[in-house]
Amino acid sequence: MNLVQLLEQSGLTGRGGAAFSTATKVRAAHEHGAALIVNACDGEIGAMKDAYVVEHHLPELVRGATLVGGRRVRYAAHRGSATEARLRSAGLDVLSAPARYVSSEETSLISLAQGGLARPMTKRQPFVMGGADSEGRRISPTVVLNAETLWRVAQVVEHGPQWFRSQGLPDEPGPRLVGVGGAVSRPGVIATSAGIALRDIVAAAGGDLDHSGPVIVGGLGGVLLSRAEAASATWSTEGLRAFGGRPGSGVVHVLDAGDCPVAQLAHWFDHAAGESAGQCGPCMFGLPSIAADWHELAVGSSPVARERLQRRAASVTGRGACRFPDGVAGLATSALRVLSDHLADHACGRCAEGHPSRSSHDRVLAH
Amino acid sequence: MTASSPTDRRDRPALAGHPTVRVDRVACTGHGVCASLLPGSVRLDEWGYPVVLTAAEGGVDDGESARAAAVRLCPAMALYAERRS
Incomplete structure (x- = not known):
């Protein structure tokens, strides 16, 4: 059985966020002779699993990457990170990306690897087929896969698709890593699989969803869940x-x-708002506007702000070169829903929690 | 890197109904010429950037020649034809 068939049987999907079929991606990469970029940037806010894979499973990661990309493999990591240092000391070809949110988006890495800026490019067609950026610069076929995904590729090859499918759910098989942070006593990477209670994943990191605040699942590109929703999800x-x-x-x-x-x-x-690359109008104007609307709600003024925020979130969605605006819009929409009562308190000038502290999230946002 | 939501344009069939244009968002600088040439299917948002309306959003077909003109006349060369599958 060849690599693509093995991956197809395993049901492995990308662990970077989009959850696209890895078999389909690898088949396209081989058809078009694409170079491979391993994304080990941990670009999402609070992400830490790429670092974990590089620290603990580098030989398997390299094996998986070599199976997919042959000799044309580069390893992308944030400039100045421990992950970058580890990859370099292993003698690997490192693509050093600025430590900004959208810099580790797949088309940003492709642009950077081909001499451009680490900024998202418009995908007129998948770059695994090659193409051009908005200025007409030629982009040769390149595929980007997440570090955990490539580690899983090596595992599927070594242990077989049946082993892989013995974990997780039938339609979401295999082991997977989750980084848990915030109000937990042992923040870090948890080895788990789909189908596990979110409460147990948080408990494994020393958190307690009976006595926490709400939970953000998926970072800036994710959603807010109320404590009760998270506890039963x-x-x-x-x-x-x-x-x-x-x-x-x-x-x-x-x-x-x-x-x-x-x-x-x-x-x-x-x-x-500060992480927009400033390329696409709806993102560069929309995200600061969404932040401003939220502040307006937080100081308890206009009920109009809520509708405006909802409208703006819907409006920026799908209108960037990358999906950053979609992600932030999704977080804003979920936050409006979950914090509806709390925002009503703010509108009356009451807030049970008193003065907020910056400390806990400053740590994660300083990332 | 982002979550999907019910309002996500890219998860919907973009062209339920009629063919339309796509916008290269990196290239687009908000001249607004497209909205003048394609009044049925393009409107401008509050910052002057185009919103391409699907049929479900009330967009109507402006016709092949108008689309071709819009693609040709965009000062930023940011419009292109939808690849139909």
Whole structure:
């Protein structure tokens, strides 16, 4: 059985967020003679599993990457990160990306690898087929796969598709990593699989969803779940769909019960606004506007701000070269839903949590 | 890297109904010429950037020649024809 057939039988999907079939991607890469970029940037807010894979499973990662990309493999990591240093000391070809949110988006890495800036490119067709950027610069066929995905490729080849399918759910098979942070006593990477209770994943990191604040699943590109929703949610595509979320990039951030969630989310939206690459109008104007709307809600003024925020979130969705605006819009929409009562308190000038502290999220947003 | 939501344009069949144009968002600088040439299917958002309306959103076909003109006349060369599958 060849590599693509093995991957097809395993049902492996990308662990970077999009959950696209790895077999389909690898087949296209081989058909078009694409070079491979291994994305080990942990670009999502709170992501830490790429670092974990490089630290603990580098030989398997390299084996998986070599199976897919042959000799044309580069390893992307954030400039100055421990992951970058580890990859370099292993003698690998490192693509050093600026430590900004959209710099590790797949088309940003392709642009950077081919001499451009680490900024998203418009995908007129998948870059695995090659193409051009918006200025007409030729882009040769390149495929980007997440570091965990390539480690899983090596595992599928070594242990077989049956072993892989013995974990997780029939339609979401295999082991997977989740980074858990925020209000937990042992933040770090949890080895789990789809179908596990979110409560158990958080507990494995020393968190307690009976006594926490709301939970952000998926970082800036994710959704906010109320504490009660998170406590009963299943970690799977199906289990998170009801909340507009998905396992995605494998990031869980538990908010502290003692902090005002409206104020905490304000810091996330401010951060998002500053992370736009400033290329696409709806993103460069939309994200700061969404952050401003949120602040307006937080100080308890205009009820108009809520409708405006909803409208803007819908409006920016699908209108960037990459999906960053879609992600932030999704987070904003979910935050409006989950924090509806709390925002009503703010509108009356009341907030049970008192003054917010910046400390806990500043740590994760400083990432 | 992002979550999918019910409002996600890219998860919907973009062209339920009629063919339309796509916008290279990196190239687009919001001249607004497309909205003048394609009044049935393109409107501008509050910042002057185009929103391409699907049939479900009330967009109507502006016709092949208008689309071709819009693609040709975009000052930023940011419009292109939808690849139909």
